[in-house]
Amino acid sequence: MTPDVSAILTRLREALPDAMAAHRRNPGPSGQDSLLVAPESLVAVCRFLRDDPALAFDLLTNLTGVDWPDPAKAEAVAVPVEETAAPACGFLETVYHLYSTTRREGPLVLRCRTADRAENVAIPSVVAVYRSAELQEREVYDLFGIVFTGHPDLRRILMWDEFTDHPMRKDYVAPDDYEYEPTPHDEVLEKAKRHYPAAP
Amino acid sequence: MIPDSAISFPPSPNANPALDDDQLLHVSLGPQHPSTHGVFRMNVVLDGETVVSLKPVFGYLHRNHEKIAEGSTYLSSMPFTDRLDYICPLTNNWAYAHAVEKLAGIEVPERAEYIRVITAELTRLINHTAFAGFFMGDMGAWGSALMYAFRERELILDLFEDLTGARMMSNFMRFGGCRNDLPDGWADRAKKYLATFPAFLDELEKFLIGNEILLARTQDIGALPAATLVNGGITGPMLRAAGVAYDLRKARPYGIYDRFKFRIPIGEKGDCYDRFMIRFLEMRESLAILNQALDQLPAGEYIHPKAKIRGFKAPAGEAYAAIEGPKGELGFHLISDGTFTPYRYRIRPPSFINLTLLEDMCLGLDLADVVLILGSVDIVLGEVDR
Amino acid sequence: MAATESTTPAATPPPVSEWSLPGMGLIKGLVVTGANMAQSFYRKDRMTTVQYPEERVAISPNFRNFPFLAYDGEDPATGLRCTACSICEKECPPQCIYIVMDRDENGKALKRPKVFDIDVSVCMNCGICAEVCPFDSIYMDGEYEIATGDRFGSLVFHKERLARSTDYHAKLRPAQAAEVAARRKADAEKKAAAAAAKEAKAKAEKEAKEKAAREAAAAAAAGDAPGTPPP
Numbered sequence: 001m002t003p004d005v006s007a008i009l010t011r012l013r014e015a016l017p018d019a020m021a022a023h024r025r026n027p028g029p030s031g032q033d034s035l036l037v038a039p040e041s042l043v044a045v046c047r048f049l050r051d052d053p054a055l056a057f058d059l060l061t062n063l064t065g066v067d068w069p070d071p072a073k074a075e076a077v078a079v080p081v082e083e084t085a086a087p088a089c090g091f092l093e094t095v096y097h098l099y100s101t102t103r104r105e106g107p108l109v110l111r112c113r114t115a116d117r118a119e120n121v122a123i124p125s126v127v128a129v130y131r132s133a134e135l136q137e138r139e140v141y142d143l144f145g146i147v148f149t150g151h152p153d154l155r156r157i158l159m160w161d162e163f164t165d166h167p168m169r170k171d172y173v174a175p176d177d178y179e180y181e182p183t184p185h186d187e188v189l190e191k192a193k194r195h196y197p198a199a200p
Numbered sequence: 201m202i203p204d205s206a207i208s209f210p211p212s213p214n215a216n217p218a219l220d221d222d223q224l225l226h227v228s229l230g231p232q233h234p235s236t237h238g239v240f241r242m243n244v245v246l247d248g249e250t251v252v253s254l255k256p257v258f259g260y261l262h263r264n265h266e267k268i269a270e271g272s273t274y275l276s277s278m279p280f281t282d283r284l285d286y287i288c289p290l291t292n293n294w295a296y297a298h299a300v301e302k303l304a305g306i307e308v309p310e311r312a313e314y315i316r317v318i319t320a321e322l323t324r325l326i327n328h329t330a331f332a333g334f335f336m337g338d339m340g341a342w343g344s345a346l347m348y349a350f351r352e353r354e355l356i357l358d359l360f361e362d363l364t365g366a367r368m369m370s371n372f373m374r375f376g377g378c379r380n381d382l383p384d385g386w387a388d389r390a391k392k393y394l395a396t397f398p399a400f401l402d403e404l405e406k407f408l409i410g411n412e413i414l415l416a417r418t419q420d421i422g423a424l425p426a427a428t429l430v431n432g433g434i435t436g437p438m439l440r441a442a443g444v445a446y447d448l449r450k451a452r453p454y455g456i457y458d459r460f461k462f463r464i465p466i467g468e469k470g471d472c473y474d475r476f477m478i479r480f481l482e483m484r485e486s487l488a489i490l491n492q493a494l495d496q497l498p499a500g501e502y503i504h505p506k507a508k509i510r511g512f513k514a515p516a517g518e519a520y521a522a523i524e525g526p527k528g529e530l531g532f533h534l535i536s537d538g539t540f541t542p543y544r545y546r547i548r549p550p551s552f553i554n555l556t557l558l559e560d561m562c563l564g565l566d567l568a569d570v571v572l573i574l575g576s577v578d579i580v581l582g583e584v585d586r
Numbered sequence: 587m588a589a590t591e592s593t594t595p596a597a598t599p600p601p602v603s604e605w606s607l608p609g610m611g612l613i614k615g616l617v618v619t620g621a622n623m624a625q626s627f628y629r630k631d632r633m634t635t636v637q638y639p640e641e642r643v644a645i646s647p648n649f650r651n652f653p654f655l656a657y658d659g660e661d662p663a664t665g666l667r668c669t670a671c672s673i674c675e676k677e678c679p680p681q682c683i684y685i686v687m688d689r690d691e692n693g694k695a696l697k698r699p700k701v702f703d704i705d706v707s708v709c710m711n712c713g714i715c716a717e718v719c720p721f722d723s724i725y726m727d728g729e730y731e732i733a734t735g736d737r738f739g740s741l742v743f744h745k746e747r748l749a750r751s752t753d754y755h756a757k758l759r760p761a762q763a764a765e766v767a768a769r770r771k772a773d774a775e776k777k778a779a780a781a782a783a784k785e786a787k788a789k790a791e792k793e794a795k796e797k798a799a800r801e802a803a804a805a806a807a808a809g810d811a812p813g814t815p816p817p
Contacts, residue, residue, distance in 0.1 A: 028517015028536065029305025058430050062520060062531055062548040073537055076516055095533065097520050097548075101430055101446045107520050132433020135556050143264075152211070158259040158585060167264055276679040279712035344619050351634055365650040365726070371712045379717070383648060396631070407618045411611040510673060510718045 003108050005033040006081075008055065012048060019045050024078035024111070034078055034095075034109035039123050042112050043150075046129045049098060049108070057098035057108055060130035063137060065144035066093045067169045069117065078111060090117050092146050096126070114146060117169075125151040143168035210253065210559045219245050219253055229570070231260050237334065238581030242558075242570070249566045254559045258552075261585035269545040274300055274512050277545065279371040285551065285583040286368055287330055288323040290360070291525045293373035298454060299532035300375045303519035306507065311500040312377035313456045317493045318390070319363070319372065320523070321486040325397070326353050327526035328479040328486075331578050332404060335476060338575035339417055345408065352400050359390055375512060377503025391494050394487060401483060409477070418472035422561040422573040426470065432557040436528025436550055438577060441478045442470030448524035455523075459496070460489045475576040513540055520548075527551055527578055547586060551579040647759055650713050650726035652706050652743070654750040662749035667723035670699040674715035674724055682708035683715065702745035707738070722766050728758050 009023050012035075020038035037045050049057040068074040069090040092114045099106030114121045125148035127133045137148045138157040145166035148154055156163065165172055219226075230241035239260035245253040265284070269277040281296045282289035294316050301308060308316075333349030336342075357367040362383055364370035372379050408414060424432075426442040439446055447464045449457040465481035467474030514536040522531030528550025535544035554577050562570045626632045636643055657665035670687040688700035713726050727750070734740040756763035 026517050028303060028515050028519060030302045030517060030519035030521075032519060034518075059435075060433060061435075061522070061529060062533055062546070064533055064544075064546040066535060066544045073543070077518055077535055077537065077543075097531075097533065101444065101451070104451045106452070109518075109520070130433070131428070131431045132553060132556055135552065136433075143266075156259075158262040158264075160259065168267055172267075272679060273677060275714060275718075276677055279679050279710060279714065344615075348622075354634060362646045362648060365646070365648040365713065366711065369711065371714070380648070403618060407615055411615065413611065510677070510720070 002031055003105050005035060005108070008049075008108065009035060011052070011054070012045065015048055015052065016041070016044055019048075021045060022084060023081040025081050027077070027079055032107060032109055034111050036078065036111050036113070039112055039114070042110075043124050043126060043129060045110070046096075046098075046126045050129055056100045056102050057106070059099040059101050059106075060096060060126070060132045061099050061107065062095075062097040063126075063133050063140065064095050065140040065146055065168065066095060067117070067144060068093060069170050074113075087113070091115065092117055092121055092144055094123055094140060094146060121145060122147045122149050124149050125154075127151055142166070145169065210563065216253065223247070224252060227567075230257075237574070237579055238584075240574075240579070240581055240584065242574075244567065244570065246567060249568075251562050251565055251567065251570060254562045254570065256555055256558055259585055261581045263586070265586045266545050266547065270542055273540050274375065274514065274542060275509065277542075278373065279369065282369040282371055283582055284547065284549065284586065285525070285527065285530075285580045287580055288327045288526050289368055289370045290319040290323045290364075290372060291523060291530060293370060294320055294455075295521070295523045295525065295530045296532050297373035297375055298523055299519055299521040299534050300514065302521040303517065303534045303536055304375065304512075304514040306376045307504055308377055308455075309501040309504055310456070310498050311381075312502050312504075314493055314497050315378050315382060315502060316373065316455060317457070317460075318490060318497075319360070319370075321490045321493070322356050322359065322390070324486045324526045325483055326356050327578075328483050329353055329404075331479055332408070332476070335572075335575045336408065336414075338571050339414065341413075345404070348400075348404060348407075352397070355393055359386070359393065362386060362389075374503055374507060374509065376507030377501065379503075381502040387494055387497060390490075394490055394494075397487060398484075401480065405480060409480075414476075415473065417569075417572060418476060418576075420469070421472045421565065421569050422576060423469050423471040423474075424557060424561055428560070429470070429557065432560075433553045434528070434557060436525070436554065437475060437478045437482065438470075438528065438554055440464065441467035441474040443467060448522060448529060454521070457489075460492045462486075462488050472572055472576040511540065513538065514542070518544075522548060525550055527580070527583075528554055547583075549583045549586060551577075551581075551583040552586075555579060555584065645728050645730075647761065649728050650716075651711055651730050652709055652727050652732070653704060653713075653715050653724050653748070654727045654754075655702065655745060655748045656723055656725060656752050656755050657749050658752055660751075662746065662751075666698060666745070666749060667721050668699050668702060668745075669697040669721055669723070670695075670702070671721070673718050673720065677714050677718045679712060679714060680708050680710055682706070699745060702748060704743045704748060705741065706732075706743055707741040722770060725755055725759070725762075 005023055009021060012019060012021060019041040021041065022036045024034045024036050026032050026034065035045075046060075049055050066074075067090075071087040071090055074091070074093065075086060094112050096110040096112075097107040098110065099108075112123055114123060123146055125133065125137055127137065127148075128150065134151075134153075135157065137151055138154060140146050141148060141151075141154055142156045142158055143166055155161070159167065167174075225246040227244045227246060228241060229244050231239040233241075241257040241260070243253075243255045243257060244251060265280055269280065278293060278296060281292040284292050300306070329349040329352050333346030336345035360370060361367045363386060364372040364379070424442065426439075426444045429439050429442050430444060430446075435446070443466050445464050445466050448454065449462075450464055462485045465478055465485065467478050514534075516536055516538040518533070518535040520531060520533045522529045524530075529548065530550055531548035533544070533546040533548065534542050537543040558574065558577065561573050565573070622632065656667055658667060659665040670685050672685050672687075675681075675683045675685050682705040684701065684703040684705075685699050686701035688696045688698050690696055711726070715724050716726050752763070752767075756767075
C-alpha cells in the first residue's frame with residue numbers, strides 16, 4: 001500500500017514545525033509521490049518517521065543517489081506540488097525508500113538534494129537512525145561522490161581505494177582500456193602508454 | 201521500535217587504536233577462499249581465536265551493471281539481471297520486469313502471472329537446496345550433502361532449460377508477461393518432478409537435522425535481536441529466522457500471491473540453526489504454492505498482446521518495486537525521463553544489504569564461526585558487487 | 587570495542603540432541619549415503635551422470651546457443667533474409683554484432699549486409715537479437731561443440747559462417763520454423779494480392795485517365811471545329 005504523502009507531510013509539520021519538507025508529485029503511473037527534505041532537517045525527519053507510532057517506518061529498504069546535471073529534468077520527474085523556486089544549477093540527490101514492517105505500508109520516498117555537483121556535496125548521514133544505510137551510503141559516496149557527514153566509516157566500497165573519480169555520475173568518461181592492470185605488459189602496456197601519461 | 205542508543209557501530213579500522221596491539225593477528229580471509237562463496241574478502245583481527253574486528257571488503261566482482269544499464273535500452277538489461285544472483289536468475293528477471301511494469305503501468309495477463317509464480321518458486325527451491333549443500337560445506341561436510349542438493353537442482357534446471365532455453369541465464373520475463381509459453385507437457389513434467397521432491401526433503405532432513413555436529417556448531421551462533429535486524433535492513437529468511445514474520449508475498453502481495461494458501465515460517469532465536477531450518481520449512485511452503493499454481497494454471501496469453509518488445513519507452517516518472525527473492529527483498533528503483541533508456545537504474549540487492557550486520561554477528565566468536573555465519577547469510581557475489 | 591551487549595550471543599552450551607549415544611549422527615548419515623550408493627546401481631532416476639561424448643542428452647527444442655542467419659533457397663550469398671536494418675545491433679546487450687549495409691556505386695542502400703559479424707567470445711546467448719528481428723532473419727543455434735584453439739580470430743563469425751539454410755532451421759526448431767513459414771507465406775500472399783490489386787487499380791485508373799483524355803481531346807476537337815481563330 002502506497003502511503004498518503006500529503007497526510008504524512010501534515011503530520012510531520014505539526015510535530016516538527018521547523019522541518020523543511022515539500023511534497024513532490026510523481027508524473028508516472030506508479031503513483032509513488034515523494035517528500036523533498038532539506039539536508040538540515042533530514043535526520044530529524046527520518047527519526048520522526050521511524051519513531052512516530054502512527055507512521056512507524058522502521059525499515060529503510062533502499063538508499064541510492066541520482067546525478068542531475070540538468071535540474072529541469074529532476075523537476076520533471078519529481079514535480080513540485082507547491083510553488084517553489086527552481087534549482088539554479090545541477091545537483092546530486094539521494095533517494096530513500098522507507099517501509100513499515102508493522103503497518104505494512106510503503107514505499108515512502110524521501111529525497112534530499114545537495115547544493116551543487118562540485119563543492120557542496122554534503123548530505124547528513126542517516127546511519128544513526130537507520131543502520132541499513134551504512135553500506136549503502138558508502139556505495140553512494142563511492143559511485144556518486146556525495147559526502148555523508150557523520151558516517152562512521154566513509155570509505156570507497158566497490159571501486160578500489162586508489163580510484164579518484166565517481167563512475168555513476170553522468171559526465172564520467174570511461175577509460176578506453178578497460179583491462180586496467182597495475183603492472184601492464186605487452187599489448188596492454190602499449191595501450192596504457194597511450195592512455196595514461198608517463199609518471200613524472 | 202528501536203531507540204537510537206541501541207544503534208551502534210563497530211569502529212572504523214582506520215580509527216581504532218585497539219587494533220594496533222602487537223598481540224593481535226590480522227588475517228585477510230579471502231578473496232580466494234573456498235568458504236567465502238566467491239571473491240569476497242574479510243579483514244579479520246583475531247585475539248587468539250576470538251574475532252575482535254571484521255571488515256568486509258567488496259568490489260572484486262564489480263562491473264557497474266547500473267551504469268551499463270543506464271546506457272542501454274530497457275530490454276537489454278534483462279539478460280544482465282540473470283547475472284546478479286546467478287543461482288536464481290528467474291526471480292531477478294521478475295523483479296526487474298515488475299519494476300518496469302510499475303514504471304510504465306503495464307498489465308500482465310493471468311497466465312503469465314501463474315508462469316512467473318511457478319518459475320519463482322522453483323527458483324526458491326533451487327536456492328534453498330543449494331544453500332543447504334553449501335552450508336554443510338562451510339561446516340566441513342564437503343561432498344555428500346552438496347551433491348545431493350545439486351542433483352535436485354539439476355533436475356529443476358532441466359525443467360528451466362526446456363522452458364527458457366538456458367539452464368541459468370534464463371532471460372525469460374518480458375515487460376507485460378513472459379518470453380514464451382510453457383512447452384507442451386511441461387506442467388505435467390513439473391508436477392511429476394515435484395511429487396518426488398518431498399521424499400528428497402525428508403531424506404535430507406533425516407540426514408542432517410539432529411546431527412550432533414550441526415547442532416553443536418550452529419545453535420546460539422550469530423543471533424541478533426529482531427529490532428536490530430529490521431533497523432539494519434535485513435530481509436528474507438535471515439529476518440524471519442529471528443521471529444519477524446515479514447515476507448513481501450504476504451506483507452505487500454505482488455503478482456497473484458494473494459490467491460494461494462501458504463504460511464510464513466518464522467524462527468525463534470535467529471541463530472544459524474534457525475536460519476538453516478527456516479529454509480527447509482520455506483521449501484515445504486513453496487511446494488504448496490507450486491502445487492496450487494500448477495493445478496490452477498489457466499489458459500490464455502503468456503504476454504500482453506500490446507506489450508512492446510522493440511523500441512520500448514517508459515513515460516517520465518520513477519518507480520520502486522520489490523519482490524521476495526529467495527535471499528530477501530530484491531528491488532529495482534527506476535527513474536525514466538521518457539526516453540528509450542532508464543535515467544537511473546538501481547538494484548536493491550538483498551545479499552549486499554544483508555551483510556551490513558556481519559561484523560556485529562561475528563564479534564566475540566571464533567574464526568570458524570565466522571565462516572558459518574557468512575554461509576548462513578547466503579550471499580552471491582554477483583549480486584553483492586554488481 | 588563499541589559492541590553492545592546485543593552483538594555477543596550468550597554462550598549457552600548447545601543442547602544434547604535426542605540421540606545421546608556418541609556417533610549416532612555419523613551412523614545415520616552413513617546409512618543414507620550407503621542406501622544412495624546401492625540405489626545408484628539399479629534406480630534409473632539416481633543415475634544422473636551421462637558419459638559424454640559417447641552418450642549424449644537430446645537437446646531441448648528451446649535450447650539456445652549462438653545466433654545464425656537464415657537464408658532462403660540454395661545460395662547464402664543471395665538468399666539472406668537480413669536487410670541490415672541494425673535493430674539487433676542496437677538491442678544487443680553486450681554489443682557484439684557489427685553490421686555494414688551494402689551499397690551500390692551511387693551510395694544507394696541495397697538492403698543487404700556487406701559485413702555481418704558476431705563476436706561469439708562476447709555474445710552471451712541471450713536471444714534478444716532473434717526476438718527483435720522483424721525480418722525472421724536471425725535465430726538461435728543449438729550447436730555447442732564449437733571450441734577452437736584460437737582466442738580471437740576464429741571466434742568472430744562472419745556472415746558466411748553465420749549463414750544457415752531455412753531447412754536447417756526447420757530441422758532444429760520445427761515448431762518455430764513452421765509458424766514462421768506459415769506467417770511468411772501468408773504475408774507474401776497478402777503482399778501479392780495487394781500488389782495485384784494495386785496493379786489492377788493502377789490499370790483501371792490509367793484506362794479511366796486515357797478515356798478521359800480521349801474524351802477531352804474529342805470535346806476539344808469538337809469545340810475547335812467551328813474554328814474561331816483568335817483575332
